[in-house]
Amino acid sequence: MSSSELKLPDYREQSPxxxxxxxxxxxxxxxxxxKDLRKSFGTNGSSHVVFDRVSLDIHRREFICxxxxxxxxxxxxxxxxxxxxxxxxxxxxLDGQVVGGPGPDRGMVFQGYTLFPWLSVKRNVMFGLQQQGxxxxxxxxxxxxxxxxxxxxxxxNSYPHELSGGMKQRVAxxxxxxxxxxxxxxxxxxxxxxxxxxxxxxxxxxQIWKKVDITILFITHDLDEAALLADRILVxxxxxxxxxxFIENPVPRPRSSAQLISPEFLALKxxxxxxxxxxxxxxxxxxIPMVKLTDxxxxxx
Amino acid sequence: MANHDWLGxxxxxxxxxxxLLVGFxxxxxxxxxxxxxxxxxxxHPLIHVTDPxxxxxxxxxxxxxxxDYDKELAKAKAAGTALPSGYAVNPIYLPPPHKxxxxxxxxxxxxxxxxxxxxxxxxxxxxxxxIFLGFFFSSLIGVPxxxxxxxxxxxxxxxxxxxxxxxxxxAPAFGALCVAILGIDDAPKVAIIFIGTFFQQVLIIGNSVRxxxxxxxxxxxxxxxxxxxxVARVTIPASITDIYTDMRILLGWAWTYLIVAEVVGTMSGxxxxxxxxxxxxxxxxxxxxxxxxxxIGLCTDIFLAWLGGILFPWKRKTQRAGxxxxxxxxxxWKILNPTVPAKSGIPLHVV
Numbered sequence: 301m302s303s304s305e306l307k308l309p310d311y312r313e314q315s316p317x318x319x320x321x322x323x324x325x326x327x328x329x330x331x332x333x334x335k336d337l338r339k340s341f342g343t344n345g346s347s348h349v350v351f352d353r354v355s356l357d358i359h360r361r362e363f364i365c366x367x368x369x370x371x372x373x374x375x376x377x378x379x380x381x382x383x384x385x386x387x388x389x390x391x392x393x394l395d396g397q398v399v400g401g402p403g404p405d406r407g408m409v410f411q412g413y414t415l416f417p418w419l420s421v422k423r424n425v426m427f428g429l430q431q432q433g434x435x436x437x438x439x440x441x442x443x444x445x446x447x448x449x450x451x452x453x454x455x456x457n458s459y460p461h462e463l464s465g466g467m468k469q470r471v472a473x474x475x476x477x478x479x480x481x482x483x484x485x486x487x488x489x490x491x492x493x494x495x496x497x498x499x500x501x502x503x504x505x506x507q508i509w510k511k512v513d514i515t516i517l518f519i520t521h522d523l524d525e526a527a528l529l530a531d532r533i534l535v536x537x538x539x540x541x542x543x544x545x546f547i548e549n550p551v552p553r554p555r556s557s558a559q560l561i562s563p564e565f566l567a568l569k570x571x572x573x574x575x576x577x578x579x580x581x582x583x584x585x586x587x588i589p590m591v592k593l594t595d596x597x598x599x600x601x
Numbered sequence: 602m603a604n605h606d607w608l609g610x611x612x613x614x615x616x617x618x619x620x621l622l623v624g625f626x627x628x629x630x631x632x633x634x635x636x637x638x639x640x641x642x643x644x645h646p647l648i649h650v651t652d653p654x655x656x657x658x659x660x661x662x663x664x665x666x667x668x669d670y671d672k673e674l675a676k677a678k679a680a681g682t683a684l685p686s687g688y689a690v691n692p693i694y695l696p697p698p699h700k701x702x703x704x705x706x707x708x709x710x711x712x713x714x715x716x717x718x719x720x721x722x723x724x725x726x727x728x729x730x731x732i733f734l735g736f737f738f739s740s741l742i743g744v745p746x747x748x749x750x751x752x753x754x755x756x757x758x759x760x761x762x763x764x765x766x767x768x769x770x771x772a773p774a775f776g777a778l779c780v781a782i783l784g785i786d787d788a789p790k791v792a793i794i795f796i797g798t799f800f801q802q803v804l805i806i807g808n809s810v811r812x813x814x815x816x817x818x819x820x821x822x823x824x825x826x827x828x829x830x831x832v833a834r835v836t837i838p839a840s841i842t843d844i845y846t847d848m849r850i851l852l853g854w855a856w857t858y859l860i861v862a863e864v865v866g867t868m869s870g871x872x873x874x875x876x877x878x879x880x881x882x883x884x885x886x887x888x889x890x891x892x893x894x895x896x897i898g899l900c901t902d903i904f905l906a907w908l909g910g911i912l913f914p915w916k917r918k919t920q921r922a923g924x925x926x927x928x929x930x931x932x933x934w935k936i937l938n939p940t941v942p943a944k945s946g947i948p949l950h951v952v
Contacts, residue, residue: 384819404825414820417915418838427834428824459915479824 311567314550322548325359325531330396331515332358332381332483337390339376350376351541354390356534358483358515365518365526368536368544369576374519377536378487381517382408394482404428407476409486413468415460421471422447422456428479446474449508466497470504477508483515491521499557502528506555523572527565528555535575544575631698638697645689655682664690696885704889714881721874721886725893728859728870731787735794735862736855743802744844750803751810751840752832761807764800772797772858776865785866793865797858802851809843810836842909842916849905856898 314322337354340347350373358364366374379385381392383402391398394405402408415424422443429439447453450470460468469489476484490498502525509516520526526533530549537544550564559565606612614622637644648670653659656673665673670687677684691697696704708721719727749756772793779789813836821835863872871890878886909916 382823384822402819402822404823406823408820408823410816410820412816414814414816416817416820416835416838418841418913419915427821427826431821431825431830431834461915475824 308567308570309550309563311547311550311564311571313564313567314548315552315564318548318550318552321553322531325362328360328362330357331360331362331394332517333393333396334381335391335393337377337380337392338388339373339380339385340388349541351536351543354543356543356546358517361513361515363509363516363518363529363531364534365520365530365532366534366536367520367523367526367572367576369538370521372536372538373541374534374536375487378408378485378517378519381483382406382485384408404432404479405482407479407481407484409469409472409476409484409489411488411491413460413465413472415468415471415475417460420457420459421452421463424460424471425475425478428475432479442478443474446478447471449511450474450504464497465493466501469493469501473505473508477512477514481514483517486516486518488519488521490525498522498525505529523569523576524560527551527568527572528557528560533568533572535572537575545571547571634698638691638695641689645691647690647692648687649690650685650687652686654685655680656685659685664693693882694884696888700885701888701892704883704885705893708878708886708889711883711886714877718877719874721890724869724871724874724890725897728863728872728894729897731790731862731870732794732852732855732859734787735791735858736798736852738791739795739798739802739855740848743799744806744848747803747806747844748810748832748837748840750807751813752836757807757811761804764803768800768804773861773865776861780866787869789865790862790869793862794855794858797862798851798855801854802847805847805851806844809847810840812843813839842913845905845909845913849902849909852901852905853898856894859894 334354334356338352339350340352341350342348354377366377368374376385380387383400383406393399399406415421416427419427422440425443425446426436426439429442430436434442444453444456447456450473452467452470452474455463455467460471463471472489473484490501493501505516506529508514518526518529527549528551533547533549535544535547536542547568550568551559551562552564607614607618646667647664648667650659650661650663650665650670653661655677659665659673665687667689670685673685711721713720746756746760750760751757775796776789776793779792783789783792817839818831818835821831826834859870860872863870868876871894875887875890878884878890
């Protein structure tokens with residue numbers, strides 16, 4: 301109620317600093333280009349189209365969040381870009397080259413951690429490096445650097461099951477980044493974590509992103525998370541599936557949780573809410589026919 | 602802890618009670634055996650004659666039915682002739698526990714009756730060698746084939762239907778065939794254990810490998826692993842603990858095929874010993890030898906469980922949290938308690 305009564309700015313209004321930043325981003329080279337991507341399930345007789353005509357450019361070191369209602373195919377999009385699923389049509393270009401199956405140039409962080417339980421934390425981070433043919437010593441020293449960066453050097457010899465969820469996900473991030481991918485795809489990476497840990501992880505991710513030359517595509521269903529992290533927010537929808545809007549986030553950087561109540565943030569959030577939860581004819585809530593069973597003398601109404 | 606219920610539905614029992622119950626699981630049957638053996642009025646259907654008295658068909662040391670003895674005793678009393686005497690015993694095929702316990706030692710010390718017969722330790726050694734060879738050859742082919750079937754649908758479809766069929770053919774049915782092909786010595790025995798193990802092995806290991814979480818394979822793919830390396834670096838290590846457990850179970854099955862295998866061709870190993878001792882009516886030795894098979898099997902399994910804890914340190918905690926309750930909690934408990942490092946104290950920075 302209060303937010304609609306409050307006079308909010310247009311979510312497209314950008315302060316000069318934010319506008320300049322987007323200008324700079326647009327001048328950077330395009331890392332990932334998606335052309336007319338289409339995904340449908342089933343045979344040609346009765347096929348269900350997940351999304352269609354998805355086209356977008358992601359620039360170097362951009363932080364993109366993809367949001368949308370469940371079933372809009374945001375995770376499918378991530379998996380197709382990573383090469384784990386096949387598209388039904390369209391192209392994905394990484395640095396101008398069409399990419400097919402999975403490869404180390406597109407790092408992936410999954411919701412379920414997917415750390416290798418039989419390898420120590422350090423060995424997990426070394427996995428990709430060794431696949432690329434790096435010798436043991438250089439792989440080990442590189443892995444140590446990455447673990448240092450995510451703050452887990454003390455745990456390099458622990459096994460994944462000895463770590464908490466947040467720590468596991470930090471190892472997974474280090475493991476993906478150690479491969480020097482062109483883009484890091486994160487598929488609802490913090491969805492399984494409790495609210496407090498998720499907040500911490502968002503902080504860690506921001507720090508890492510500032511230190512490393514990495515482009516991030518972050519899938520989430522948490523609108524606050526998207527508004528807090530992203531440069532641009534890709535809003536996807538269902539029926540028909542596809543891109544609804546690609547919003548430039550007006551909230552200035554550096555971000556902090558204090559901005560959660562800033563006018564730009566609220567304006568953006570309101571716009572996102574409109575996309576994800578379209579206004580429905582509000583039915584008056586029916587009163588439940590409840591017989592009073594207690595008389596504790598603490599009635600609130 | 603104090604409020605723990607002995608019969609809590611699916612509730613974990615405290616360590617002490619678990620150990621107590623494990624002890625009881627062995628003590629209860631032993632107690633029953635002791636009761637039947639040492640309490641005369643419980644069973645004891647025979648009388649061991651110490652003095653035949655005037656009964657003409659009694660001889661010293663023979664066992665007669667209680668009813669017959671009573672009849673003869675009454676007759677002798679009525680006739681006023683010398684009374685027979687004796688004491689109640691169990692049949693010879695049920696020796697008391699102390700005799701069997703003693704047999705564990707004496708069986709090794711008893712020289713074989715014929716010069717070409719093996720000693721007990723030789724028989725046991727022979728059996729263990731047969732099992733080992735059969736299991737080794739089976740694993741040599743079965744494990745790689747199982748991994749292939751579990752990893753690639755191609756091999757699964759090519760191999761598994763036939764193996765599924767073959768697994769229903771009872772291994773002992775091949776006894777005569779094995780002897781005809783491989784002769785009467787050890788080769789057919791090893792072959793029977795091979796047949797009994799191999800087909801199960803391929804299917805079970807194939808299944809374990811198939812259960813590997815596909816997300817791990819996907820993760821490895823996004824890290825640049827491809828083709829055969831995915832199998833070598835992800836599928837195999839991810840399923841190795843399950844394969845190890847499968848092998849432990851399969852080894853148990855191999856033991857059950859041993860007795861069948863050893864009667865094929867010339868009888869050999871522990872089966873020969875048991876048969877020979879039963880023929881001499883040394884039933885204490887028979888029980889001891891049967892128990893030895895169980896003890897060897899159990900000790901092997903406990904050893905392998907302990908070894909598994911050392912080989913696969915990452916499994917320790919997950920196993921403890923898992924559903925399978927270990928047979929020997931003390932041993933498992935010792936290896937399943939790794940030291941968990943303290944939580945990190947990394948300072949938290951806001952965005």
